[in-house]
Amino acid sequence: MTTGNPWAAILAGHGDAVAVRDDDGTALSYADVLALKARFDATLGRRSLVFLRTANSAVSVAAWLALLASYHATLAIEHDLAPERLAALVDLYRPDAIIDPDGGITFGPGGTTLHPDLSVLLSTSGSTGSPKLARFTAAALLANAAAIADYLGLTANERPFLALPTSYSYGMSVINSHALVGACIEVTTHGVMQAGFWDGLKNRAATSLSGVPFHYDAIRRLGLDRLATPTLITLTQAGGKLPAPVAAKYAEWAAANGRRFITMYGQTEAGPRLTWLPPEYLASHAGAIGVPIPGVTIDLIAADGSVITEPGVSGEMRCSSPAIMMGYAQGAADLARGDALGGVLMTGDLASRNEADVLSITGRASRMIKLFGTRVNLDDIDAQLARMDVPGVSFGQDDQLRVLVEAGDPETVRTALIAAFSFPPRGLMVKAVASLPRASSGKLLYGALGQAWEAAT
Template identity: 40%
Template sequence: MADFPHPEARLVVAGEPDALAGDALTTRIERTAQVLTRLPPGPLFCGMRNDLASVVRYLAAWRAGRPVALLDPDLSAGALTELIARFRPAGLTGFAHAVEGSPRGRRPDAEPHPELAVLLATSGSTGNPKLVRLSRAAVLANARAIADALAIGPGDVAPTSLPLHYSYGLSVLNSHLAAGATVVLTDAGLLERSFWTHLDGHRCTSLAGVPYQYEMLRRLRFDPAEHPSLTTLTQAGGRLRPELVTRFAAVAERFFVMYGQTEATARIAVLPPERLPDKPGSAGLALPGGRLAVDGGEIVYHGPNVMMGYAETAADLARGDDLGGVLRTGDLGHLDDEGFLFLTGRARRIAKIFGVRVNLDDVEGLLRDCGPIAVTSGDDRVTVWAEGLDRDGCGRLARRLGVELRLHWSGFDVRAVDRLPMLATGKVDYRALEARA
């Protein structure tokens, strides 16, 4: 695996003229890797920012053969302390909040599996997340398959428009580094002028976004013609409204609609731009090396990029491959006669708000003190159905969720109902609520 990153890969700090590449990049990675080899057994917890130090630490952990958990750098001290207690990391780096005492708990009874490379949280900002165990082979297979499907080459340049602790953002980094391309590191968001200044200054050729970001671009009247080097737009992280797919496909030289899950390292299917007109609503074909099937209405993915399994405690890090390359996605859908995937719903209660995965049951748990509550999902939003609230109460509840989950309050549609619909079993009738949405 020493050929990752590719010898021609380049890292550029936004606004700086020089790139870190070649021997200089290798030297910096190896110097940091030597430090990591001196740590005791266990994973490295990395607060993964869109900056050079974080990326070098990630690549150094890869070089040193040490598993690294790429986590939200702004995790609260309480959430970080809870994860430390469960997973006993060998070290912590890059977090906004200091944690008192030793970063390590009791030494694990068994060392992490030698093929374990990356750990990513499953549930966005809610609950006590399980970690997805990704092998070295899975990370590299997915990076190369994405580079193949999107025709990424050494001349391509991508900005970090998404968080690198998010599987989609990480896959942009990995696929470009595997292909010998360039990644421009920036923490600036799409609403900041500096983002577009750096995108043009570094002649970025592609831009990755989730549905919420494309909604913002629509409101900003984004026109790729104003950015001459930008030829490719990619979209994943949830379903983009069909009218926006049509809009951006019309103005971009290449617009890729994609589908994926953290449990498959990142991406599972890609819709080639030339098939957008005759496959509206499709999530595309399986990535090279992968295969899609349907079992009882549920989408099942077979491929080398499937996770080893979940981890809830440090003991799970020693486990080998539990899934054998087969992932039951929890998504419902069908395949047409050419193998194109069409998604129709979720078998599990997971939603995405602005590209962040949210467990609907966890949201209900957060609101137990608010009386009878039910939570359903829609396109890039979560709907909260609450008994006995007035308009002001609905607004306060949406803002509370925004604060507690560190997401913009507009991602929560709080609606008052006289009484929640119930099934004969005494459970909430979620289908009836979804029909009202």
């Protein structure tokens, strides 16, 4: 593979413009990013598999961009992932190096063969350190960043305020799309319920804010007028469904205050953005995920495999996009594999179209739930229970992760699960039952878990 990574030339074109600034006021330019890339290249010596432990600091975001523009293959993981989960990922994928949020490099076991096109790996559930990864080419992530920059109309004058992690596909897409146009990314470690967040939003003259539904719920509680800084124009929302009345309230506020509120939908596997709801649709389509972004086409597929053409009928979304992942990886051998999907992804989400061709989500087919915007694969929770030797099962719905255990103290199990993962602890509840509902074959009755939960104390 002799074609260079397109990101290097793009970032070089932004010269000494500031790429990222953090809470401490540390600011690094695009030239600094490329200097960091040169340092990584010199230390690593040859094309490497790198684990980047990300944090919301200027150095960490610069390290992400440096690796994105490099010929290495990078897995972005959360810096606070439990050491044993990180160790499990290292054992499974054998990275050549692990880079800490401060840019420090530790060499790993190495020896994994990488497909020439492989550039970025994202966990399918970052908060649980899921070993199931999505594989991407640099060109795929560039295509998605370009589409986002196009529909949002991004320029080098943007200053997005970013509290989302880099390892989360939504946070990563905010960084990539703004780096593409040479904007300055304003990262923060402050949460939306902290004074430092609001001071930063105002004092750093942020022009946009990205949040998951929980953030917009919290902001509503604090009062939308907090968003009325002199510079904040654009609010984007992804990472789960915002209830229609909440979306409508933001639509009304945005229209009355000359701001724009944009709801979006995507999936990590799609690199990640798939649809957006243009602000002019918001008043009449609150709660909808909108229309495909540039370069994306979406078909709704019926149970018999046919393409649904009539409005109001639900089907699984089949997305075609230049940003679709190459495929999943479940172990080191998969990193040698090429593109398995040909730019087409079955999302596992069900949706319908209305007469105006606007899409709305109607259900989900997979064992994934969202905990306050964080994607959690229930299989990862069950695997952790098995590692802890606790007989139990996870289930639940958005913002409510439930674990039923047959033995062990629920409080102890809960504490151990919180320590193992990085999703918001408040979303997790554990209860004990004498025995889980099972069929005579011993097979777990998933449909009866809700009833067992209600009966448990």
